[in-house]
Amino acid sequence: MSLDKETIKELRKLKEKHPMPEQDPRERIKNFDEVPFGYDQETAVKEAMRCLQCKDAKCVEGCPVEVDIPGFIKLVQEEKFDEGIKKLKEKNNLPAVCGRVCPQESQCESFCVRGKKGQPVAIGRLERFLADYELAKGVEKPEKPAPSGKRVAVVGSGPAGLTAAGDLARMGHEVVLFEAFHATGGVLRYGIPEFRLPKEKILQREVDYIASLGVDIRTNVVIGKTITVDELFDEEGFHAVFIGTGAGLPQFLGIPGENCNGVYSANEFLTRTNLMKAYKFPEWDTPIKLAKKVAVVGAGNVAMDSARTALRLGAEEVHIVYRRSDKEMPARAEEIEHAKEEGVIFNLLTNPVKIIADENGWVKGMECIKMELGEPDESGRARPVPIKGSEFIFDVGTVVIAIGNSPNPLIPQTTSGLELGRKGTIKADSDGATSRKGIFAGGDIVTGAATVILAMGAGKVAARAIDRYLGTL
Amino acid sequence: MFKIVTKKVLSEVNKLMEIEAPLVARKAQPGQFIILRVRENGERIPLTIADSDKEKGTITIIFQEIGKTTKELGTLEVGEYLSDFVGPLGRPMELPSPPGRVVAIGGGVGIAPVYPKVKAFHDAGMEVISIIGARTADLLILEDEMRAVSNELHICTDDGTKGHHGFVSDILQKMLDDKSQKIDEIIAVGPLPMMRVIANQTRPYGVKTLVSLNPIMVDGTGMCGCCRVSVGGETKFSCVDGPVFDAHQVDFDELTRRSRTYLDEEKIALEKFEHNCRCGGGK
Numbered sequence: 001m002s003l004d005k006e007t008i009k010e011l012r013k014l015k016e017k018h019p020m021p022e023q024d025p026r027e028r029i030k031n032f033d034e035v036p037f038g039y040d041q042e043t044a045v046k047e048a049m050r051c052l053q054c055k056d057a058k059c060v061e062g063c064p065v066e067v068d069i070p071g072f073i074k075l076v077q078e079e080k081f082d083e084g085i086k087k088l089k090e091k092n093n094l095p096a097v098c099g100r101v102c103p104q105e106s107q108c109e110s111f112c113v114r115g116k117k118g119q120p121v122a123i124g125r126l127e128r129f130l131a132d133y134e135l136a137k138g139v140e141k142p143e144k145p146a147p148s149g150k151r152v153a154v155v156g157s158g159p160a161g162l163t164a165a166g167d168l169a170r171m172g173h174e175v176v177l178f179e180a181f182h183a184t185g186g187v188l189r190y191g192i193p194e195f196r197l198p199k200e201k202i203l204q205r206e207v208d209y210i211a212s213l214g215v216d217i218r219t220n221v222v223i224g225k226t227i228t229v230d231e232l233f234d235e236e237g238f239h240a241v242f243i244g245t246g247a248g249l250p251q252f253l254g255i256p257g258e259n260c261n262g263v264y265s266a267n268e269f270l271t272r273t274n275l276m277k278a279y280k281f282p283e284w285d286t287p288i289k290l291a292k293k294v295a296v297v298g299a300g301n302v303a304m305d306s307a308r309t310a311l312r313l314g315a316e317e318v319h320i321v322y323r324r325s326d327k328e329m330p331a332r333a334e335e336i337e338h339a340k341e342e343g344v345i346f347n348l349l350t351n352p353v354k355i356i357a358d359e360n361g362w363v364k365g366m367e368c369i370k371m372e373l374g375e376p377d378e379s380g381r382a383r384p385v386p387i388k389g390s391e392f393i394f395d396v397g398t399v400v401i402a403i404g405n406s407p408n409p410l411i412p413q414t415t416s417g418l419e420l421g422r423k424g425t426i427k428a429d430s431d432g433a434t435s436r437k438g439i440f441a442g443g444d445i446v447t448g449a450a451t452v453i454l455a456m457g458a459g460k461v462a463a464r465a466i467d468r469y470l471g472t473l
Numbered sequence: 474m475f476k477i478v479t480k481k482v483l484s485e486v487n488k489l490m491e492i493e494a495p496l497v498a499r500k501a502q503p504g505q506f507i508i509l510r511v512r513e514n515g516e517r518i519p520l521t522i523a524d525s526d527k528e529k530g531t532i533t534i535i536f537q538e539i540g541k542t543t544k545e546l547g548t549l550e551v552g553e554y555l556s557d558f559v560g561p562l563g564r565p566m567e568l569p570s571p572p573g574r575v576v577a578i579g580g581g582v583g584i585a586p587v588y589p590k591v592k593a594f595h596d597a598g599m600e601v602i603s604i605i606g607a608r609t610a611d612l613l614i615l616e617d618e619m620r621a622v623s624n625e626l627h628i629c630t631d632d633g634t635k636g637h638h639g640f641v642s643d644i645l646q647k648m649l650d651d652k653s654q655k656i657d658e659i660i661a662v663g664p665l666p667m668m669r670v671i672a673n674q675t676r677p678y679g680v681k682t683l684v685s686l687n688p689i690m691v692d693g694t695g696m697c698g699c700c701r702v703s704v705g706g707e708t709k710f711s712c713v714d715g716p717v718f719d720a721h722q723v724d725f726d727e728l729t730r731r732s733r734t735y736l737d738e739e740k741i742a743l744e745k746f747e748h749n750c751r752c753g754g755g756k
């Protein structure tokens with residue numbers, strides 16, 4: 001396909017992104033298949049033409065790993081897809097994942113000049129297109145580097161750990177990746193649902209690729225319990241350790257009734273569904289139980305994922321309950337949009353105060369209070385204040401708490417000499433180096449719950465720092 | 474993959490298996506548990522570490538076949554493999570200091586998890602009085618093992634087919650009333666109703682009483698909150714804060730309700746499993 005000058009000129013003026021075809025909302029709430037289908041080649045090239053190839057490309061500033069955005073888009077314009085994916089992978093190990101889950105509207109795309117008048121270039125969709133193109137063709141394996149004779153243990157197989165492990169293996173180090181669960185991927189596996197990130201088609205292939213680089217993946221090992229970090233050095237002969245254990249500790253509201261039957265943490269709700277495939281019960285053994293009316297507390301990605309999952313599990317009415325207004329909702333724009341299209345009902349400026357149980361201990365309602373926005377709080381967002389006397393009762397049978405996750409204390413508790421941050425995070429410098437020699441950390445365990453691309457970026461930076469460190473031994 | 478190296482049928486419903494899991498065996502301590510999956514699409518279930526052998530690199534589990542997963546586990550034979558086996562999880566049990574006189578109570582399959590604790594007390598030089606009970610004599614497990622590590626062993630059966638005709642709590646009551654012999658600590662493991670009875674029974678005497686709880690779990694590492702229990706009015710995650718807790722502080726009503734969450738689904742899973750077995754449809 002080659003486009004004539006006229007068409008290209010027209011495309012350069014096009015104010016809106018090329019839409020990405022997706023499953024009809026009425027159909028898709030009945031299945032767990034991926035919602036958007038992705039661009040075909042023709043649409044991808046056309047969308048790429050909307051990029052002006054700015055000399056001083058602002059978009060790059062918005063990408064935490066500094067992907068050469070104009071560079072890879074130019075290669076799409078020229079239909080050099082193989083080179084395009086190479087360009088992308090210089091900075092981003094998991095483009096198939098990032099193209100799907102990055103909050104582009106607040107990162108790369110928010111800086112794109114085309115966004116000043118109309119919509120920005122669909123950078124994320126183009127990234128996804130190249131990654132899927134490569135996956136369909138079969139991923140090329142880089143040449144095996146000369147072995148360095150150094151051993152590195154990577155703890156946790158989320159985006160931070162996977163990236164660090166892959167990069168370290170490519171530098172010639174012997175890498176063992178330890179994962180507590182029986183499956184790899186971290187939040188990408190147990191948190192983000194199938195309909196947003198297909199597990200076999202996308203995630204597993206990224207993991208297989210990392211394994212093909214020579215990374216020895218050991219599931220069912222809880223570091224701190226099965227083996228401690230100190231033992232990794234003293235008994236297992238590792239020269240360095242990277243900790244990428246994420247922020248997996250669910251927060252609860254601390255309101256009465258939270259331990260009733262039918263109240264889930266989002267982690268439990270999503271883990272049962274995604275990792276344990278409860279939506280395939282009884283083919284898969286793990287059950288999940290849902291009432292007809294479901295309330296999800298929170299408005300981040302985790303809450304949207306829980307709400308949309310509840311619909312697909314057969315709930316008739318799903319409510320988001322959020323104490324601030326729509327402007328403060330932290331979820332990706334696309335997730336909120338998809339949730340609305342699918343019929344999720346948004347109850348903003350509403351805060352739960354009590355969960356009410358029936359005589360058998362099952363949830364039968366949730367008492368909430370209306371809120372209004374007051375002065376900004378320390379996060380800079382307007383502080384929600386309860387409106388006296390505005391209490392009312394939601395009649396729901398299932399409540400999912402999705403108000404955030406904190407770092408799991410297991411490793412900090414069992415590792416000597418690790419300096420911690422205020423909220424239980426592990427302190428690390430810009431290279432990922434912790435207070436203990438040879439121990440590096442990155443991702444949510446350092447930043448608190450953040451994003452996939454930041455975790456990946458941290459894994460990448462730490463891999464380079466670990467490589468330098470190993471060179472000094 | 475984790476190999477089954479020994480299998481023993483202890484009673485009609487109780488089986489013992491030794492599983493090859495050298496990393497777990499190296500670390501296992503009394504009071505801790507493992508989580509296993511029988512196969513790829515199986516459920517994760519927690520079982521207490523009944524014994525461990527560092528040299529052989531094995532963990533012993535003893536389970537009661539009550540539902541789909543435990544029944545399926547029971548069909549596996551020596552030489553076959555479990556797809557997943559992770560541990561040791563939970564906090565190790567603390568020994569009372571200074572060592573004194575302990576009463577250990579095991580009810581039904583609860584005898585299995587109480588055994589490693591009794592052994593640890595015994596090895597630490599404490600005096601241990603054990604009381605074990607079951608519905609009927611055939612369901613009594615680990616009698617010889619328990620006797621070997623206890624200073625005194627009392628047996629009860631609900632139907633009187635062996636030992637005292639009645640409940641473990643009857644025997645405990647006599648000990649509580651015997652003012653000449655001080656009890657420093659009581660540990661009780663068994664079905665929820667038994668643990669609740671014992672908690673209520675010892676509360677007025679002010680004797681420290683511990684129970685090992687068995688709520689439903691998923692990950693076993695503090696990540697899902699499924700195993701939460703109210704202890705002294707605070708929410709605790711059994712898998713990381715327990716599973717052993719002060720019996721007098723546990724909200725047994727809540728725990729009992731929560732453990733019934735999936736009764737309907739458990740029935741469906743079991744029926745499907747038994748149907749497949751009968752038709753020879755495999756696993």
Ligand SMILES: Cc1cc2nc3c(=O)[nH]c(=O)nc-3n(C[C@H](O)[C@H](O)[C@H](O)COP(=O)(O)OP(=O)(O)OC[C@H]3O[C@@H](n4cnc5c(N)ncnc54)[C@H](O)[C@@H]3O)c2cc1C
Binds near residue numbers: 184449
């Ligand atoms: C439901 C949900 C939806 C999200 N949606 C988005 C999105 O759309 N876009 C986006 O950018 N971000 C999203 N995020 C955030 C993003 O997923 C995380 O920021 C990111 O996964 C963090 O990566 P990580 O590698 O630091 O940790 P994780 O992905 O949390 O992985 C940590 C891994 O370490 C393992 N582990 C923990 N402790 C131990 C131990 N002691 N021993 C061995 N292994 C251990 C865990 O089992 C886990 O596999 C979402 C998060 C959730 C929960």
Ligand SMILES: Cc1cc2nc3c(=O)[nH]c(=O)nc-3n(C[C@H](O)[C@H](O)[C@H](O)COP(=O)(O)OP(=O)(O)OC[C@H]3O[C@@H](n4cnc5c(N)ncnc54)[C@H](O)[C@@H]3O)c2cc1C
Binds near residue numbers: 516716743
């Ligand atoms: C820390 C701990 C240690 C345990 N140790 C032992 C032991 O040594 N021997 C033994 O026989 N049993 C033990 N149990 C109980 C054992 O885990 C359950 O019997 C088993 O999960 C039942 O699974 P099932 O599919 O066979 O039965 P199901 O039909 O699924 O369930 C039967 C009952 O078991 C409980 N249960 C179900 N799923 C789970 C789960 N994922 N986690 C915990 N409980 C569940 C429920 O109360 C349910 O009503 C322990 C539980 C815990 C939490």
Ligand code: SF4
Binds near residue numbers: 108109
């Ligand atoms: S990695 Fe994420 S932020 Fe960076 S260019 Fe790709 S989609 Fe944008």
Ligand code: SF4
Binds near residue numbers: 112
């Ligand atoms: S800012 Fe937008 S138009 Fe400019 S190079 Fe980046 S993507 Fe292309």
Ligand code: FES
Binds near residue numbers: 689695699700701712
């Ligand atoms: S089992 Fe998930 S937190 Fe305890």
